[in-house]
Amino acid sequence: MKKSLGVKAYLYPMPALVIGTYNDDGTPNAMTMAWGGLCDFDKVALNLEESHLTSDNVAKRMAFTLAVPDCAHAAEADYVGTVSGHDVPDKVARCGLHAVKSENVDAPVFEEFPVTLECKVLELQHGIAGFRVIGQIVNTLADESVIGGDGEIDSDKTDGLIFETFQRTYRRTGEKLGGAWDIGRKFEK
């Protein structure tokens, strides 16, 4: 028996990602984002509140980084999603994140996060879903420690952070079940 719950925006898992930008004075800023992610093989969509400092920064520099934090840095990811750079301009330094300048875009890369997408802004959209940024991935940085034998990022090694919206908790990714575009093939017989 299923229960009707009304409009509940439940999708699980949601990625907990960290957007990196530069403030006007060059200070690195970071904010956590769960309402967004890949929207094409080489593009990402950020759904942002206009009031966030990140929104101003992205529009001014037309660039950002999007990091996949590991679970070891869940508290740092939570902190930068809890306080605004408008109020705490040095929030990155305060939680011990280390920023270096991206070689490809005008945005900071945080050393602690194992995977980072370096992105240029393709489009700023003001539509029915609010403020949305479409970004072009121009490069992906991965720590050597998360690269597998095939030279690709190994999700078993990244230990990527997951957000779930109803109890508002962070989770860890689980075990591999099988290959995508593969385990369903048994129905082809």
Ligand SMILES: Cc1cc2nc3c(=O)[nH]c(=O)nc-3n(C[C@H](O)[C@H](O)[C@H](O)COP(=O)(O)O)c2cc1C
């Ligand atoms: C788990 C989590 C997910 C969040 N997802 C989003 C999101 O998708 N979009 C958004 O605009 N804000 C989101 N936020 C809120 C911002 O991260 C937060 O308001 C942050 O302080 C903004 O920082 P800034 O003003 O320095 O840019 C999220 C916060 C948390 C903790």
